[in-house]
Amino acid sequence: MVLVINGPYGDSGHEDHGHPERPERLVAAMAAVNDLDLGTDLVVVPSYSASRADLLRVHNGNYLDELGAFCYSGGGNIDDDTYATLDSWSIAKYAAGAGLKVIEELRQRDDGIGFVAARPPGHHALADRAMGFCLLNNVAIAAAELLSQGERVLIVDWDVHHGNGTQQIYWDEPDVLYVSTHQWPLFPGSGSGSEVGGRHATDRTVNIPLPPGTTGDVMLRALEVVAGPVIDAFNPTWVLVSAGFDAHRDDPMADLRLTSGDFAAMTNYAVNCAPRSGRVVFFLEGGYDLRALRSSIHATLSTALGRPQVSEAPSNGGPGVEHIARINSARRTAIEILHATDETETAP
Amino acid sequence: MRQFENIAVGYDGSSDATTAVAWALRAAHETGATVTIVHASGLLEHLRSRFSPDELPAALQLLAKQCSFDERRIRWLVSDGDACSVLLRMASAPIDATMLVVGSRGEGKREGLLLGSTSLEVAEHATVPVVVVPASYVEHAAVI
Numbered sequence: 382m383v384l385v386i387n388g389p390y391g392d393s394g395h396e397d398h399g400h401p402e403r404p405e406r407l408v409a410a411m412a413a414v415n416d417l418d419l420g421t422d423l424v425v426v427p428s429y430s431a432s433r434a435d436l437l438r439v440h441n442g443n444y445l446d447e448l449g450a451f452c453y454s455g456g457g458n459i460d461d462d463t464y465a466t467l468d469s470w471s472i473a474k475y476a477a478g479a480g481l482k483v484i485e486e487l488r489q490r491d492d493g494i495g496f497v498a499a500r501p502p503g504h505h506a507l508a509d510r511a512m513g514f515c516l517l518n519n520v521a522i523a524a525a526e527l528l529s530q531g532e533r534v535l536i537v538d539w540d541v542h543h544g545n546g547t548q549q550i551y552w553d554e555p556d557v558l559y560v561s562t563h564q565w566p567l568f569p570g571s572g573s574g575s576e577v578g579g580r581h582a583t584d585r586t587v588n589i590p591l592p593p594g595t596t597g598d599v600m601l602r603a604l605e606v607v608a609g610p611v612i613d614a615f616n617p618t619w620v621l622v623s624a625g626f627d628a629h630r631d632d633p634m635a636d637l638r639l640t641s642g643d644f645a646a647m648t649n650y651a652v653n654c655a656p657r658s659g660r661v662v663f664f665l666e667g668g669y670d671l672r673a674l675r676s677s678i679h680a681t682l683s684t685a686l687g688r689p690q691v692s693e694a695p696s697n698g699g700p701g702v703e704h705i706a707r708i709n710s711a712r713r714t715a716i717e718i719l720h721a722t723d724e725t726e727t728a729p
Numbered sequence: 730m731r732q733f734e735n736i737a738v739g740y741d742g743s744s745d746a747t748t749a750v751a752w753a754l755r756a757a758h759e760t761g762a763t764v765t766i767v768h769a770s771g772l773l774e775h776l777r778s779r780f781s782p783d784e785l786p787a788a789l790q791l792l793a794k795q796c797s798f799d800e801r802r803i804r805w806l807v808s809d810g811d812a813c814s815v816l817l818r819m820a821s822a823p824i825d826a827t828m829l830v831v832g833s834r835g836e837g838k839r840e841g842l843l844l845g846s847t848s849l850e851v852a853e854h855a856t857v858p859v860v861v862v863p864a865s866y867v868e869h870a871a872v873i
Contacts (some may be wrong), residue, residue, distance in 0.1 A: 401776070460811055460847075461741065462771040510850065512811045513772050542772070545814075568772045570810035570818070634775050 382658060382686050383493040384419055385486045387479030388428040392500055394468025401634065401669040402501060402514040409671040410498040413678035417686070424493070426486045430471070431478035431522060438525035439518055439550055441509035448473075448516060459511045473501060473516040480523030480621075480664060487659045494652075494685040495662030496678075497523075502666040504544030504623045505569060513542065513569060520623050520664045521550045524557055527619050535560065535617035537651045539600075539644075540625025540666040541635040543572030547623065548586055553579030558587070558615045560608045562600050564628070564635050565590030574607075574711035583719050587611050589708055593636035596699030597643025600628075603705050604650055607712070612654050619662075620655040622648075626668030626677040630696070634669050640693035641673070641680035648684040661685065732858050733760035737819035737826035739812055739847065740766050740789070742779060745832030749862040750789060753830045754796040754803075765804040765824055769815035782807040813850040820857045830860045 393404045414423070436445055451459070452470035459465055476499035483495040503520055505513030524534045536551070538544040538561040548571070551557040563572050578586040587608045591600060626644065628637040655661045663681060668674040676692050683690040738753040740746045750766055757764045766789060768780050780786055785793075785805045793800045806824075808815045819826040831848045848861040 401773075460771070461769075462773050462811070510813070512814075566809050568770065568775070568809045569814060570808060571814070634772065
C-alpha cells in the first residue's frame with residue numbers, strides 16, 4: 382500500500398521565536414515518514430495553494446481578506462496564542478491546499494493512505510476567526526471538497542484539545558460526522574458530551590471529554606462505546622483524522638498519558654471505519670514534543686499501512702472509565718431535548 | 730437597570746483590561762451590581778500559568794481598594810479558551826452576566842487592527858449589552 386503525502390511548501394516563514402508551534406515540527410514529521418523507508422511506496426503530490434473558492438467553502442470572505450491584509454502588513458499577534466507573519470498567508474494556503482491534492486491522488490489510485498504534513502494546524506480555526514495557533518481549517522477545507530463530491534465524511538479528531546473550529550463549521554451538516562477525544566477541562570473550553578450537533582445534524586457531533594491522566598486503553602474504550610454506534614449508523618465513505626499528537630505523555634501542552642502505541646491502536650480504529658483503502662487521510666494538528674511527535678507519527682503511519690512499527694507499548698490504568706457512561710448520558714439527554722424542541726415547534 | 734445586576738469583565742493583565750475592570754468596579758459600586766472578573770486561559774498558558782484561579786491578582790485587589798469596592802463582591806475566574814469565547818460564555822449559565830465589559834485593545838494587539846479584536850468580536854456575537862472601555866477612559870465610558 383502506498384503512502385501519499387503533500388509536497389514541500391516552505392513553511393519556515395511561519396514562525397515566532399520561542400513559540401511551540403514551530404517549523405521543527407514538520408522536520409520531525411518528515412523524519413517519521415523517512416523512518417518508514419517506503420521507497421517507491423511513498424508518493425509525494427505537487428504542492429498546491431488553496432484557491433479563494435476552496436477557502437470560501439469554509440471561511441468567511443471578510444475574514445480571509447483581513448487575514449491576508451494582516452499578513453501582508455507584516456503580521457503580529459492575532460491573539461495571545463496565535464501569530465502570523467508576512468509569509469503566513471501564503472503558507473497557510475499551501476497547508477490548506479495540501480489536503481485537497483492528497484485526496485485527489487487517493488481518488489485516482491483508489492488505494493493507499495494519505496498524510497498531510499502541513500502547518501500551521503487548523504482545527505481551532507473558526508469560519509471567521511483565527512485562534513489556538515490555527516489560521517485556516519485544513520481538515521474542514523478538505524472535508525468540504527469531499528462533500529462537494531457527494532461523500533459522507535467522518536472526521537476523527539484525537540488532538541488533545543477539542544477542535545472547536547471544525548465542530549462549529551460542520552455543526553449543522555448532516556453529511557459530516559465529527560468525533561473528538563480530548564482532555565477536559567482544557568483549552569478551548571468547548572467539547573462537552575452534551576454538544577451533539579445542530580437541528581439538521583443531531584448526533585453528528587460526538588465529543589468525548591476525558592480527565593487529565595487518561596491512558597490509551599480508556600480513550601480507545603470510550604471511542605468504541607460512545608462513538609462506535611454513531612459511526613456505524615453514519616456509514617462514512619471517507620475518514621479524515623485530525624491527528625494531533627499532544628495527547629502523548631511527554632507533550633508539554635496537556636496532561637493525558639498516551640504513548641505512540643496508543644496512537645497505533647487509535648489508527649487501527651480509524652482505518653477500520655473507512656469502507657476501503659484509499660479513503661483515509663491523516664492531517665497533522667498539534668504535537669509539540671518533537672521526539673514524541675516523530676515516534677507517534679511513525680507508529681500511526683506504519684499501522685495505517687499495515688506494517689506496524691511501534692516503539693512504545695500502549696498505556697493503561699489511567700482514570701476516566703467512569704466518564705464514559707456520563708458522556709453517553711449527557712449525549713442522550715441533549716438529543717432528547719433537541720428532538721422535544723423540534724416536536725414542539727412543528728406541532729400544529 | 731437590569732443590565733447593572735451582574736457585570737462580567739475580561740482581564741488579561743494589560744493596562745487596557747485594567748481600565749475596563751476599573752470602569753466595571755465603579756459602575757458596580759454605584760449600582761450595587763456584582764462583578765465577575767474573568768481571565769481567558771489560552772493554549773500557551775498551559776506552559777506558563779499567569780494567574781492563579783484561587784486568588785484575585787494583587788493588582789486587582791489594589792484596584793478594588795482604589796475604587797472603594799468590596800473585594801468580597803468580586804468573583805474571580807480563570808476559564809479555558811480564547812478571550813472572546815470566554816467572555817461570551819459569561820452571558821450563559823452559571824454566570825448569567827447581564828452586561829459584558831471589555832477593554833478596547835488586549836495585550837500584544839496592534840492599534841487599528843480589526844483581526845483579533847476581542848472587543849469587536851464580543852460586540853458582534855454577544856446576547857447582552859457590551860461596554861467597550863477605551864484605553865483613554867478616565868471618567869466616561871463608550872457604550873456600543
